[in-house]
Amino acid sequence: MPFQQRLGHDVLRRIQDRVRRSLARSELDALLTDDPDDVAYLTGFFHHPCERPVIAYLPVDGEVRLLVPRLEREHAEWQRVAASVVDYPEFPGTVEPISRLAGAVPAAARLGVPASMSIGRLALVEGCFPRAHVTPSYAVTRARWVKEPEEVALHREAGRITDVMLHRGIDLVTDALRSGGALPSEAELAAYVGSVGAGIMDAEHEDVVVAGFRAGGLVYSGPNSARPHGLPSTHRLQPGETFMLSLGCAVGGRYIEGERTFLLGEPSADQRRYYEAVRSAQAAGAQALRPGVTCAEANRTCLQVIRDAGLGPYLQHRMGHGIGVGMHESPWLEDGDETVLEEGFVVSDEPGIYVTGHAGYRVSDSMLVTADGAQALTTYPRSLDDIVVTA
Secondary structure, eight states: OOEEOSOOHHHHHHHHHHHHHHHHHTTOSEEEEOOHHHHHHHHOOOOOOOSSOOEEEEESSSOOEEEEEHHHHHHHHHTTOSSEEEEESSSSOSSOHHHHHHTTSOOOSEEEEOTTOOHHHHHHHHHHSTTSEEEEOOHHHHHHHSOOHHHHHHHHHHHHHHHHHHHHHHHHHHHHHHHTOOOOBHHHHHHHHHHHHHHHHHHHEESOOOOSOOEEEEEEEGGGGGSTTOOOOSOBOOTTOEEEEEEEEEETTEEEEEEEEEEESSOOHHHHHHHHHHHHHHHHHHHHOSTTOBHHHHHHHHHHHHHHTTOGGGOOSOSEEEOSSSSSEEEEESTTOOOBOOTTOEEEEOOEEEETTTEEEEOBEEEEEETTEEEESOOOOOSHHHHEEOO
């Protein structure tokens, strides 16, 4: 039976009700959001953001509304959105589009908006809702942290596919070594693993959600991998090099990332030292993830392993971040985030070190926080023997 990607109205209404309870606690009457990820999370409408505003309006009491340009109305109905659709003819239009929404909903005395809303959009909202006190709200942001069981199922499937992509990517490199032919370039390897992930969805899934990134990631080797978000190049992998597969995919609009650093041939003493320090830090980070621990505490526990190994100068980033409808979203596993982890969070555990002119080393898994710890949703092996690639 095909895997169903799209969440049903029962799940979306549970999500909406959770946000409603948060709004009520904050004494807000409604929430208005133009954030594309928030819109998808609340209504199930995935779209390509452009200059035409798309807005979800969630009242504490009453019907959820989705404002779309008329050219998106059929698209929204095809996606079976959990909202009543309000459309406007075109942008910019002779009448401000947001006024169409304001005319379709009851007056709100206190209206929450996301902190990410632009100053220009905020001014338009205030103009179209002149009687409302408009204030920043984090109700949707915080609701997104705790996943519904059906969302966890989407993340798990994305984790399974990401693991397959990692295995198939290494198979491609190994086959090239055995044949004696040219090794793939970073760009070729990136394109190949992306096609593997997308192909699995096409063959095994139903009602596939395609919203921006579907499957793929970053592939980089040698000195290029010392740039944490370096882009794939036409450089071909070389024996003796370190190379990184930083992969992931989105199933039903829920993301997962899984990253491994590989060594082409017998590792040097430095390569062993660098890799083992990062692998040990990642293991410590995984052990630190549990309900009641703050993001800052988990980050310090993880990165201290690298500092204790004398490699602190090579650190360039935090332990990790939240994952959900966005690949990178709050909370942040970093010293400055005191968010307390709860059961149902999905976060990355991805410490890394970056040695300029040599290579980068990063090991990443997406972790589901459980009642008594955390579970890896990506499971490609991590031992030194498992990441050494030979013919």
